[in-house]
Amino acid sequence: xxxxxxxxxxxxxxxxxxxxxxxxxxxxxxxxxxxxxxxxxxxxxxxxxxxxxxxxxxxxxxxxxxxxxxxxxxxxxxxxxxxxxxxxxxxxxxxxxxxxxxxxxxxxxxxxxxxxxxxxxxxxxxxxxxxxxxxxxxxxxxxxxxxxxxxxxxxxxxxxxxxxxxxxxxxxxxxxxxxxxxxxxxxxxxxxxxxxxxxxxxxxxxxxxxxxxxxxxxxxxxxxxxxxxxxxxxxxxxxxxxxxxxxxxxxxxxxxxxxxxxxxxxxxxxxxxxxxxxxxxxxxxxxxxxxxxxxxxxxxxxxxxxxxxxxxxxxxxxxxxxxxxxxxxxxxxxxxxxxxxxxxxxxxxxxxxxxxxxxxxxxxxxxxxxxxxxxxxxxxxxxxxxxxxxxxxxxxxxxxxxxxxxxxxxxxxxxxxxxxxxxxxxxxxxxxxxxxxxxxxxxxxxxxxxxxxxx
Numbered sequence: 001x002x003x004x005x006x007x008x009x010x011x012x013x014x015x016x017x018x019x020x021x022x023x024x025x026x027x028x029x030x031x032x033x034x035x036x037x038x039x040x041x042x043x044x045x046x047x048x049x050x051x052x053x054x055x056x057x058x059x060x061x062x063x064x065x066x067x068x069x070x071x072x073x074x075x076x077x078x079x080x081x082x083x084x085x086x087x088x089x090x091x092x093x094x095x096x097x098x099x100x101x102x103x104x105x106x107x108x109x110x111x112x113x114x115x116x117x118x119x120x121x122x123x124x125x126x127x128x129x130x131x132x133x134x135x136x137x138x139x140x141x142x143x144x145x146x147x148x149x150x151x152x153x154x155x156x157x158x159x160x161x162x163x164x165x166x167x168x169x170x171x172x173x174x175x176x177x178x179x180x181x182x183x184x185x186x187x188x189x190x191x192x193x194x195x196x197x198x199x200x201x202x203x204x205x206x207x208x209x210x211x212x213x214x215x216x217x218x219x220x221x222x223x224x225x226x227x228x229x230x231x232x233x234x235x236x237x238x239x240x241x242x243x244x245x246x247x248x249x250x251x252x253x254x255x256x257x258x259x260x261x262x263x264x265x266x267x268x269x270x271x272x273x274x275x276x277x278x279x280x281x282x283x284x285x286x287x288x289x290x291x292x293x294x295x296x297x298x299x300x301x302x303x304x305x306x307x308x309x310x311x312x313x314x315x316x317x318x319x320x321x322x323x324x325x326x327x328x329x330x331x332x333x334x335x336x337x338x339x340x341x342x343x344x345x346x347x348x349x350x351x352x353x354x355x356x357x358x359x360x361x362x363x364x365x366x367x368x369x370x371x372x373x374x375x376x377x378x379x380x381x382x383x384x385x386x387x388x389x390x391x392x393x394x395x396x397x398x399x400x401x402x403x404x405x406x407x408x409x410x411x412x413x414x415x416x417x418x419x420x421x422x423x424x425x426x427x428x429x430x431x432x433x434x435x436x437x438x439x440x441x442x443x444x445x446x447x448x449x450x451x452x453x454x455x
Contacts, residue, residue, distance in 0.1 A: 001136050003029065004057035004095070006048075007039045007174075008085050009065055011076070013427045015434070015441060016041055018178045020166075020186050020236060021063055021101060025125040027165035029132060035167075039174035045088070052093050059135060060095045061128055062086070064104040064111060071420045072333075072362030072392045072400055078103075079114050079388065086115050096135060100125050105156070105205050106366055110388045112148050120148035124160040124191070124206070159192065159207035166221060170228035182430075183231030183439035187263075189218045189250050193238045195268070196304045197293075198370035199334065199363050199393075202238045212246050219253035226261050231439035232286075235265030239291060242268060244276070251283035262286035262440060264325075269315035270307045277322035287441060288319045293331040295348035296341035303334060304370070309348055316352050325444035327356040332407070334363045335374055338397035339406070346410045356416045356443050361403050362392035 005026060007019035019039055026035045036055055038048055062082065069076040086097060100121030104111050112120045121127050123146045134141040142149040145157040166188075169175065178185060192210045193202040222233055241247045254263075264287030277288070294300050295309045307315075312328075319326050328349070332342060349357055365375050365387060375381045375393055385391060392400070404419065411417035418426065430442050 001058045001132060002034045002055060003036070003059045003061065003132060004051070004055060005035065005037045005061045005063070006085075007037070007041070007063050007065075008082050009063070009078070010040050010081075011066075011069070011078075012041065012181070012431075013421055014430055014443070015182050015184065016178055017234075018184065018186050019063060019065070019174070020188060021065060021125055022061075023166045023168050024164065025061060025063075025100075025128050027167035028126040028129040028163075030129070033132065037169070037172060037174060039177065040085075042174040042177035049092060052089075057093065057095045059132055060089065060093070060097050061125075062097065062099045062101075062115075062117065063125075064099055064101040064115075067103045067106065067111070067388065068364075068390050069421075070364045070390070071360065072364075072390070073404065073420050075390055077389060079111060083115050086117060098128065098131060100128060102201075102205050106201050106368070107388055108148055109153060110386070114388065118149070120154075122146045122148055122154055123157050126160045126162060126164070127157070156204065159209070159211065161211075164191070164211075164213065168221070168224060168228070170224075175228060179229045179231075182434040182441075183229070184234055184441070185225045185228070185230040185232075186234045186236050187218065187222055187225065188236045189213055189215075189240065190237055190243065190246065194242055195239065195306055196370075198302070198304050198374065199331070199366070200238075201366045201369055204368040206238075210243050210246070212243065215246070215249040215253035216257075218250050219257040219259065222254060222259050222263075223257050226259060231261055232441075233261060233263040234441070235263060237265060239268040240265040241270070241272065241276075244270075244272065248276070248279060251280050251285070255283040259284055264289065264441065266291055267315075268305075268307060269312040271311050272315060272318065274318065277319045277324060281322040281324050285322075285324050287325045287327070287444070290315065290326065290328045292328040294334075294341070294345050295330075296344040298336055299334060299341050299345070302336045303331075309344075313348070313351065316355065320354060326352075326354070327358060327443055328352065330357060330359045331363060332359060332361050332403050333395050333398070333400055334393060335371070335395065336397075337395040337403070339402070342398065342403055342406050346406065356418065358422075359407050359417070359419045361407070361419065362400050365391045365393055 005022045022037050097117040098119045099117045108122045127146045130144045131141040141147050142151050148154045190210050190212045192207040266289045269290045
C-alpha cells in the first residue's frame, strides 16, 4: 500500500524538533509498502497537495505528539490546527486517515472525536503496521488492540513487545530542514518510565517498566545520524539516567563507536556515582537538562520525585565540575505550593552557579495521572471536566499570578531566569545563531548573562 506519514507540528520555538516517532512508524511497516514522510516544517501546503496528487496515498498517518504547549502563561492549543488539516486532506484525498502519537494516547476518544479521522492508534505507533496489514487484507482493523474507530472504543494495550525498528532516510527533504536549522537530530535509548511523578503521563503512554535498546544499537544509530550531517543529538528519553547502568553503557558505546558530535538530554538530579557526569562528558555530553521541578522538600515529596533538594545540589555540582552546560526546569504551583515553598526553591536556586532556570508556573492536569485523581478528590475538577483544552491545577495557598510575581521579583534583570519559553528575543537569538551555523539548543548563552541583579 501507499502510505503517507504526516508530522503536522509547525512549532519551532525554541528550536525545531525532529519527528522521530514517524521514523519508528515507518520502520515497523512491511517492506512491500511504499512509505513517504511529510513534515509540515519542511513542506508547504502547496507542496503537500502536489505530493498527494503524485503519490496518491491509500493510508495517511497523522502524528499528534502534543495537544498543547503546557504553558499556563502563554497557552498554545494545537488540536484546532490539526482539525483544519484533516478537513483540508478530506477535500483532496480519499485516503484512510489514522491519528496516533503520544498526545493522542493521553485523550484518544476526545481527540478522535475532535479530528473525525477514520481510526486512532492508542499507545505506541508500531500498532499502525497491524492496522495497515488489516486494511490490505480487507479486514476490519477495529478488533486490533489499541485501534480506535467509530464502531467502538479501545483500551490502552500493553506496551509494545515486538521489534523497535527506526527507519531513518538521510536523503529525505525533512531531514535537510533540521540539518539547516540547528543541525539537531534525535535519538531514543529506551522506552518506559519507572518514576511516579504525579503529573506526568509518560508511564501511561510508554509503560512503567524500561525497555532498553542495546547500547551498541543506540551507538550505531548515533553514528548513522552523524554521517547524515547531524551536528548535535538530543536524547528523547523522559530521563536518560532513569536507568543509570544503561545510560553509562550507552555513553561508553558512543565513545567506542567514535561519536564526534555533542549531545544532550533530560536527566533526573538523583544520587549518581561521583564520576558519572565526567564519564558522560568524556563521551560527548554537552547539555544537561534537569527535570528538577522544585527545591522544596515538601513539594518534591508531593510531586513524588525520586530525589531531595540536597541531591539536586550535588548533581548540579557534579555536572558543573564535568564542564557540561546545565539547565533546571522548575514546575511551580502544584499541590501544597505556598509562598514558603516557592521561597525555599528560589533561595536554593541562588546556590546553583552558572545555570539556566526555566520556570513553568501551573501544572497541566492530564487523565491517568495521580494529579488527576487528587484534583477530583479536591473537587478542583469534575468527572465531566473537558481536559482537552488545558486545565491547570490551582494550589490553595498561592495562585499563579502570585508565584509569577515572586519569581519575577527575584529574577530581576537576570537573563538566565526564564519564565516559560521566555521572551521572543530569546527565540530570535537562537534562530539567528542557527542561521550563522551554530548547532544545538544554545540556551547556555543565556547562562553567560549576569548571574545576579545588577552584576
